Amino acid sequence: xxxxxxxxxxxxxxxxxxTAALLVVAALSLVYTPVDPLAMSMTARLEGPTGDHPFGxxxxxxxxxxxxxxxxxxxxxxxxxxxxxxxxxxxxxxLSSGYAGGWLDETLMRLVDAVQGFPxxxxxxxxxxxxSPGMVVSMVAIGLAFxxxxxxxxxxxxxxxxxxxxxxxxxxxGGGDGRLLLRHILPNSLPPLIVQATxxxxxxxxxxxxxxxxxxxxxxxxxxxxxxxxxxxxxLSLNPWFAVFPGGAIALTVLGLNLLGDGLRxxxxxxxA
Amino acid sequence: MRRYVxxxxxxxxxxxxxxxxxxxxxxxxxxGDPAAIIMGTEGSPEALARLRESLGLNRPLPVQYAEWxxxxxxxxxxxxxxxxxxxxxxxxxxLPVTLPLALLAAVFMAAAALPLGIYAATHHRxxxxxxxxxxxQVGISVPQFWSGLLLILLFSVHLGWVSxxxxxxxxxxxxxxxxxxxxxxxxxxxxxAAVLVRATRSAVLDVLRxxxxxxxxxxxxxxxxxxxxxxxxxxxxxxxxVAGLQLGQLMAGAIVLESVFALPGLGRLALxxxxxxxxxxxxxxxxxxxxxxxxxxxxxxxxxxxxxxRIRLD
Numbered sequence: 001x002x003x004x005x006x007x008x009x010x011x012x013x014x015x016x017x018x019t020a021a022l023l024v025v026a027a028l029s030l031v032y033t034p035v036d037p038l039a040m041s042m043t044a045r046l047e048g049p050t051g052d053h054p055f056g057x058x059x060x061x062x063x064x065x066x067x068x069x070x071x072x073x074x075x076x077x078x079x080x081x082x083x084x085x086x087x088x089x090x091x092x093x094x095l096s097s098g099y100a101g102g103w104l105d106e107t108l109m110r111l112v113d114a115v116q117g118f119p120x121x122x123x124x125x126x127x128x129x130x131x132s133p134g135m136v137v138s139m140v141a142i143g144l145a146f147x148x149x150x151x152x153x154x155x156x157x158x159x160x161x162x163x164x165x166x167x168x169x170x171x172x173x174g175g176g177d178g179r180l181l182l183r184h185i186l187p188n189s190l191p192p193l194i195v196q197a198t199x200x201x202x203x204x205x206x207x208x209x210x211x212x213x214x215x216x217x218x219x220x221x222x223x224x225x226x227x228x229x230x231x232x233x234x235x236l237s238l239n240p241w242f243a244v245f246p247g248g249a250i251a252l253t254v255l256g257l258n259l260l261g262d263g264l265r266x267x268x269x270x271x272x273a
Numbered sequence: 274m275r276r277y278v279x280x281x282x283x284x285x286x287x288x289x290x291x292x293x294x295x296x297x298x299x300x301x302x303x304x305g306d307p308a309a310i311i312m313g314t315e316g317s318p319e320a321l322a323r324l325r326e327s328l329g330l331n332r333p334l335p336v337q338y339a340e341w342x343x344x345x346x347x348x349x350x351x352x353x354x355x356x357x358x359x360x361x362x363x364x365x366x367x368l369p370v371t372l373p374l375a376l377l378a379a380v381f382m383a384a385a386a387l388p389l390g391i392y393a394a395t396h397h398r399x400x401x402x403x404x405x406x407x408x409x410q411v412g413i414s415v416p417q418f419w420s421g422l423l424l425i426l427l428f429s430v431h432l433g434w435v436s437x438x439x440x441x442x443x444x445x446x447x448x449x450x451x452x453x454x455x456x457x458x459x460x461x462x463x464x465x466a467a468v469l470v471r472a473t474r475s476a477v478l479d480v481l482r483x484x485x486x487x488x489x490x491x492x493x494x495x496x497x498x499x500x501x502x503x504x505x506x507x508x509x510x511x512x513x514x515v516a517g518l519q520l521g522q523l524m525a526g527a528i529v530l531e532s533v534f535a536l537p538g539l540g541r542l543a544l545x546x547x548x549x550x551x552x553x554x555x556x557x558x559x560x561x562x563x564x565x566x567x568x569x570x571x572x573x574x575x576x577x578x579x580x581x582x583r584i585r586l587d
Binding site for chain 2 (some may be wrong): 107110111113114115116117118119120121122125126127128129148201202206209210213214215216226229232233236237240243244247250251252254255258261
């Protein structure tokens with residue numbers, strides 16, 4: 001079967017378009033928002049959508065559209081760093097575990113099993129009890145929750161590749177452990193890891209919003225979609241739109257990233273398509 | 274089989290030991306002086322010293338850890354600083370909210386996802402399949418707490434059918450309690466149902482491609498029997514695994530939904546303990562929830578072997 005051209009793949013293209021739009025909005029918000037996202041107006045509080053404020057205003061009269069735009073930056077930043085933490089730690093654990101084998105492998109995998117018992121919410125609860133809540137707690141808590149999946153994937157590839165001819169040959173030529181792992185094994189296990197990173201990203205964005213909503217993550221004055229929803233909940237009957245737009249932004253972003261991840265998996269791995 | 278179970282139980286014990294070590298390291302080791310966190314900035318040096326003494330913080334860390342784990346094994350998780358009652362009994366008192374919420378969400382998840390997933394698979398690449406996939410794609414994109422808010426907006430603010438939150442307890446019969454758990458359970462289950470629809474669909478599709486399904490069709494069985502007897506039962510094995518793993522997710526999700534609907538469960542207990550700097554409670558709740566998730570994963574692992582005799586155990 002001929003390799004499918006990426007842009008002919010509906011899921012992939014739709015996901016790419018939504019994600020690109022998200023990135024454009026986030027980048028734009030760094031230089032331009034319709035109104036200053038922190039500017040308050042006591043005369044225009046909790047308004048529904050109007051010409052001046054297409055998404056309405058919050059309890060301090062701040063423009064919700066501008067705040068939703070800047071919230072995108074927070075989501076992307078937390079998402080990228082959390083996935084990097086999860087992928088970095090997970091791949092390191094998985095590679096060493098699979099390559100070493102024996103009791104070290106057994107011990108590290110039990111540690112990975114234990115980490116699996118801590119969804120992002122739980123680690124965030126634990127960290128917030130001893131450190132002050134904030135974006136860093138979010139990033140670390142969400143990142144840790146991704147470690148088991150990356151570790152298992154990386155370990156699986158090492159076990160599969162370790163005895164393959166090109167690796168055995170490299171070892172026979174005198175390649176050290178580090179060289180074998182980094183030059184020969186890691187590059188060949190990248191495609192599933194890339195797919196895993198792509199599919200983890202929307203999960204990270206959902207988790208960031210949930211943590212901010214619970215007051216365990218991003219703190220004011222940083223605009224975060226989860227935080228906006230926490231505030232909106234107190235004014236559901238006065239201005240329901242306040243709860244609709246930030247939530248819609250999360251859902252649309254996550255939808256775009258999920259479609260992109262699904263599309264990428266189909267394109268990179270024709271077996272599962 | 275017996276050897277396999279014994280090995281798994283040993284692995285489980287090791288995993289639980291790591292779980293407790295992780296909790297201990299974060300709460301007792303990373304902050305340097307947990308007593309200073311509990312006291313805040315107001316405590317006098319003498320009061321701080323007394324608190325350290327009463328929490329046993331003066332002893333070497335390995336001793337503290339051993340005592341804490343030993344106590345936890347006997348069900349003793351220490352005393353709450355805020356309420357001055359055993360942490361264990363606080364946790365038990367909150368379970369009648371969190372557990373039914375997670376279970377109700379699981380029932381909703383299975384009831385929505387299994388029929389939809391099977392329908393999508395048996396109508397592969399037809400309108401119904403595409404519709405089911407679009408619905409589930411949207412479902413996994415909507416944050417649980419936002420669907421919770423939207424449900425409140427519709428059923429409580431607009432229609433006025435239910436109150437926006439709170440919990441009446443089980444004392445006056447299951448009716449009022451279930452009514453306050455219904456909306457949060459739907460919000461919680463919706464997201465997981467969307468995940469399970471996709472898992473069910475792909476498991477059923479895999480089985481439909483098997484030779485024995487073709488044979489069943491070839492010998493003239495009705496499509497109903499082919500799907501109901503030959504396909505679904507075999508497809509259920511991976512589906513049960515996914516669903517089992519989702520139970521752990523539901524426990525974690527319940528913590529969020531309790532906040533949306535003001536339900537006095539484990540999550541609210543932990544959040545309240547954080548603002549009151551009640552470290553023993555945070556430590557106890559996280560240990561309890563993390564261990565439960567690990568135990569659920571272990572049970573799913575065993576169930577998998579029981580359900581599928583084809584799995585070779587070595």
